[in-house]
Amino acid sequence: MTTSLSVAVIGAAGRMGSAACAAVEGASDLTLVGRYDAGDDLGDLGGAEVAVDFTVPDASPANVRHCVEHGVHAVVGTTGWSTDRLDTLRELLADHASVGVLIAPNFAVGALLMMSFAQQAARFYESVEIVETHHPGKVDAPSGTAARTAELIARARAEAGVGPVPDATESDPLGARGGDVDGIRVHSQRLRGRVAHQEISFGAEGEALTIRHDSFDRVSFMPGVLAGVRAVPEHPGLTVGLEHFLGLG
Ligand SMILES: NC(=O)C1=CN([C@@H]2O[C@H](COP(=O)(O)OP(=O)(O)OC[C@H]3O[C@@H](n4cnc5c(N)ncnc54)[C@H](O)[C@@H]3O)[C@@H](O)[C@H]2O)C=CC1
Numbered sequence: 001m002t003t004s005l006s007v008a009v010i011g012a013a014g015r016m017g018s019a020a021c022a023a024v025e026g027a028s029d030l031t032l033v034g035r036y037d038a039g040d041d042l043g044d045l046g047g048a049e050v051a052v053d054f055t056v057p058d059a060s061p062a063n064v065r066h067c068v069e070h071g072v073h074a075v076v077g078t079t080g081w082s083t084d085r086l087d088t089l090r091e092l093l094a095d096h097a098s099v100g101v102l103i104a105p106n107f108a109v110g111a112l113l114m115m116s117f118a119q120q121a122a123r124f125y126e127s128v129e130i131v132e133t134h135h136p137g138k139v140d141a142p143s144g145t146a147a148r149t150a151e152l153i154a155r156a157r158a159e160a161g162v163g164p165v166p167d168a169t170e171s172d173p174l175g176a177r178g179g180d181v182d183g184i185r186v187h188s189q190r191l192r193g194r195v196a197h198q199e200i201s202f203g204a205e206g207e208a209l210t211i212r213h214d215s216f217d218r219v220s221f222m223p224g225v226l227a228g229v230r231a232v233p234e235h236p237g238l239t240v241g242l243e244h245f246l247g248l249g
């Protein structure tokens with residue numbers, strides 16, 4: 001007889017949380033045992049073995065701390081996990097050695113491939129910029145995916161000894177050149193009708209390479225969420241990026 005993994009969703013009333021609840025309910029090997037949103041007492045999380053967090057950057061660290069301290073594995077899609085926040089979480093997990101936490105900037109398989117391809121391309125191109133486009137309800141910019149992509153590209157460039165991206169801009173009083181993540185320019189658009197989209201443009205003398213991914217619907221994230229839920233109990237400690245559970249890391 002196969003046993004079912006019990007799952008709670010935090011942020012269950014939101015766009016992603018409600019989709020995650022439906023996905024868990026539709027999986028024969030998982031049982032949804034709790035739905036939590038702002039103001040709810042997480043308590044024992046309904047006895048869940050794994051909790052999924054899709055909330056807001058300021059709430060997620062406390063939610064994850066609650067999970068870890070109650071011995072509940074966590075799959076986290078919420079953005080805003082700065083280096084400081086990750087370090088604090090690592091320290092907490094050191095005292096709870098059997099608990100696994102997955103922080104995943106993006107659960108869509110195509111987005112993981114996009115980031116992997118961008119890392120491969122990074123050392124061959126002098127120029128690179130990222131444009132991310134999301135729905136206008138998104139509260140943070142740049143997107144977690146764009147920030148992560150920029151970090152990975154910057155790391156690959158540094159490892160290959162590629163210098164700074166060429167840019168003669170001397171005056172930019174309105175910030176038209178976008179944000180700077182580790183030396184990579186990132187531009188954020190918020191457009192009604194869009195979900196989650198990203199384009200990475202590489203340039204070298206006489207050629208261009210463009211890598212693009214589109215999530216047209218939040219169902220695109222659900223296979224990755226479920227894969228994370230199933231795998232996280234087998235991966236104690238902190239994992240950043242679903243690619244590490246899918247053999248892409
Ligand atoms: N990793 C990934 O693949 C994806 C990540 N995201 C991220 O997930 C997060 C949520 O996105 P959406 O669902 O679009 O936002 P949303 O605004 O629709 O939902 C957030 C929910 O969290 C609830 N919430 C706020 N504070 C809370 C607290 N302290 N405890 C429990 N619930 C709380 C809100 O009431 C709301 O229902 C964002 O950070 C977003 O960037 C979104 C899509 C995919």
Ligand SMILES: O=C(O)C1=N[C@H](C(=O)O)C[C@H](O)C1
Pocket residue numbers: 079105106107134135138142143144145146195196197
């Ligand atoms: O808020 C969203 O919608 C998304 N957030 C994540 C991010 O910030 O990268 C993942 C995806 O882009 C959708």
